[in-house]
Amino acid sequence: MSQKIDGGIAAAAQMRSIAVNTRVAPAGESKAQAVQAADSVRLTGEATQLQAMQRELSNASAIDPARVQAVRQALENGSYRINPDAIASRMLDLDRQLQG
Known part of the structure; x- marks a missing residue:
């Protein structure tokens, strides 16, 4: 498979959706069930604080x-x-x- 790399946001979003939907459902499981069973991410307290700090800094004037x-x-x-x-x-x- 070949794809043109154009650096666009749309291309990145498309690749993300392809990556998310590539899990193969086991026998007897529908595609919707396979997508729901995808891996999840849980952030630590420190990561949550870093996100909050990043939001504050992005809103602050330089x-x-x-x-x-x-x-x-x-x-x-x-x-x-x-x-x-x-x-x-x-x-x-x-x-x-x-x-x-």
Whole structure:
């Protein structure tokens, strides 16, 4: 069997439905009974908390408007100061984290 891979959502949904409905019913069992007897997933408390956190973060804004305004004002009035030592330190910390 060959299929064109187009990366579309519809193709992924179609493949998912094919995978779900591929269980063969044993003798005397209807296809509807076979689908109902499919595997189930039960999430742990930690997984449920992670899902809740993901929902909260997806609804949160990535931009803090108050911080943007404060930086904008500091730039306009000349009071914004760059600390090269702090920048270098954070870059080295990130490098250490990436190297393990």
